[in-house]
Amino acid sequence: MDYQLLFAEALYKQLKDQLKQDKIIQLIEKPKYQEMGDFAFPCFELAKVFRKAPHQIALELSEQVVLPDAFTKIEAAGGYVNVFLDKSQVSSFVVEEVLKKKSHYGAVNQGEGAVITIDFSSPNIAKPFSMGHLRSTVIGHSLARIAEKNGFEVVRINHLGDWGTQFGKLIAAYKLWGNEEQIRKNPIKELLKLYVQFHDEAEHDSTLIDEGRLWFKRLEDGDQEALALWKWFRDESLKEFNSIYQLLGVTFDSVQGEAFYNDKMDRVVQLLEEKELLEESDGALVVETAEGMPPCLIKKKDGTTLYATRDLAAAIYRHETYGSERSLYVVGNEQTLHFKQLFHVLQKMGYDWSLELSHVPFGMMLKDGKKMSTRKGKVVLLEEVLKEAVSLARQNIADKNPSLADQEQVAHQVGTGAVIFHDLKNHRLNDVEFSLDTMLKFEGETGPYVQYTHARASSILRKGAYQEKANGLAFSGETAWSVIKCLMEFPEAVKRSFEGNDPSQTAKYVLELAKVFNQFYGNVRILDAAEERQEKLSLVHAVQIVLKEGLHLLGVEAPEEM
Structure with a gap:
């Protein structure tokens, strides 16, 4: 209601x-x-x-x-x-509504089954999955669940960065300094070392940049040696990425890299030619865009393609393949101009559906107030952070609740949940300072605080031998009113999260619900008093349901015990 x-x-x-x-x-x-x-x-x-x-x-x-x-x-x-x-009437209605609908509470059929594609995560192969990649991954994963809650059918797309001049640079670095045996033992870290070394050396030797360009040209021309090295680097990267996605609980419906669109770009160039949109500029092919924007580069002077060419091919392919009515690109702020150009060119090509394409930008992950940089080697590896977070959660359990069953599973849920929640509680446009200590606190605005509140509600229900009753509840007093009002606001929080592409609305909501519930718990004797015992336990159950569903929308699990 x-x-x-x-x-x-x-x-x-x-x-x-x-x-x-x-x-x-x-x-x-x-x-x-x-x-x-x-x-x-x-x-x-x-x-x-x-x-x-x-x-x-x-x-x-x-x-x-x-x-x-x-x-x-x-x-x-x-x-x-x-x-x-009317507090009594409304309280009864709201709690009964949550108990009847359970995880479907707050769902709306705004999308009516329409397809929405969400392009997120999209790491570059042959580079480690760093904390810098976390933001796109968890924001996109949450937006996908929120879109489903709003009635859309979602296609989750991981558009791997597996093509481009950086691979020419990496191949050049490998040919100059690479050790096959070392790389096979520890592929991603060794490839990162080569990538960093290439840029360090290139600051003093500009011929290296030309060497990198030549190797990428050989890659685009189908050179067997270049392709074999590229495929090796790609396969090793996917193994690491998949282990991290498993840790985070993230899945995709399509994992296609930029290279997938190589045989689809000639059609894009042909369409642009047919529509007389291509112009030559210093030997390169470009499309003029709106006033205030530079031209969109389609082909370089040497014939190699660019991000824009492949993204045009990808957008057309996705619309034709999935029949999507909307598409979101969860990519950092620094790519804003690229997407403005991309959408503008698609509009000039006459694709009306391009008006429903949206760039969902986000701020940077900072360390000590500075951007993490792969090429300078200043990077914090996400897998190491997740493992350390789980280890700290494991130690916390051993100290505070050593008799807890399934300690390993709970440590995983709390550790990874802390990292995810720390990101999503911030509005996506804000930069986020990396701090493992802050993430893992069990009080304040953290994932573990919300998870612990859910576990507390679950514990109360077990101790009270709660038997669900979804009808005939009769609330009378004011004691639970702040909790009831907060429960009422969940559907609106879900709606705001979707309309603003902003998971922080849901994160802020579960923090508020946890806070008002803990205040209620501190002031009311739920299990001792016989008066309204069923109503109080039903309210606790409603809170448990909504906290679990709110955390689910963020990609965070809700342990029954902690």
């Missing part, structure tokens, strides 16, 4: 000549203090329309508006109309 909508509909009956219902919904606020009511409507915008003071309009509306049964009181306070919900 959307009680804000009910209030808006009641107001609209009095104000339909002055305001549209959508505008009324936008104006409704939630008062800061509980004693001021549950919803408030500000009358300041109506002052010019009615030519009256806001407080006078509020007073008249409070006398004219007929509220539905779910409300008990309406009053004017300054320039606001404040309304109060």
Whole structure:
């Protein structure tokens, strides 16, 4: 039940000549203090329309508006109309709704089964999976689950960076300094060393850059030696990536690298030629874009292709293959211009569906306030961070709850959950400072805090020998009202997360629910008193359900015990 909508509909009956219902919904606020009511409507915008003071309009509306049964009181306070919900009726309805719907609570069918593709993670092969890659991976994974919650069919795409001039550089480095035996023992770390060495040496020897370009040209031309080295580097990378995805619980429907589109780019160039969009510039082929943007480079002077060429081919392929109505590209802020160019060229090609393509940018993962750089070797490996997080969680369990069953599983859930939650609680556009100590705290705004709250709710239900009752609940007092109101807000948090491509809305929500529940737990004797025992346990169960589902949308597991 959307009680804000009910209030808006009641107001609209009095104000339909002055305001549209959508505008009324936008104006409704939630008062800061509980004693001021549950919803408030500000009358300041109506002052010019009615030519009256806001407080006078509020007073008249409070006398004219007929509220539905779910409300008990309406009053004017300054320039606001404040309304109060029937706590008993609403509490019973909300808890029963959660218990009936369980994990489906908060779901809406906004997408009606339409397909949405989400391009995320997309690490570069032959480089370690660093903390810098974490952001795209966990943001995209969460957005996929949130989109499904909103009724969309999601195609998860991992667009591997497995092509481009960096592979020419890596092959050149391997030919100059590589040791096959060492690389076979520890492929990714040894390849990283070569990549870093190449850029260090290139600062003093510019011919190395030319050598790298030549090897990439050989790769594009199908040279057998270049292809064999490239395939070896790619296979070793995928092994490491898959072990990390397994740790994070992340899966994909399509894992296709840039190289997959090599045989599809001639068609793109041909289409651009047919539409007379290609122009020559200093020997290269470009497409002019909107004012203020540089031209989009399609082919270099030496005939090699670029990201844009492959991304055009990928966008067309995905639309034709999946019939997607929307597409999200979860890629860092630094690629904003690239995606503006990409979308603009697709529009010039006459593809109307390109209007539904969206770049979902995010800030950087910082270490000591500075960007992590693979080419300079300043990188924190994600696999090592995850393993250390799990190890610290394991030690915490050994210290505080040594008799816990399934300690290894819980340590994994808490350790990886801490890393994921630390990222997602921040708005994606903000930079995130890497701090393992902060991530793993069991108090404050952390994943372990929310997980522990879920485990606490589960423990209460076990101790209370809870038997579910989804009908006939009768709440009376005010003690649980802050928890009930928070439960009511879950569907709206899910909706905001989807519409803003912003998992932090869900993360902030579960933190708030954990906080108000822990306050309730600290003030109310749930198991001791016979009065409303079933209602109190039902409320605990509702909180348990919503915390678990909220964490699920973030890609974080919810242990029953900790």
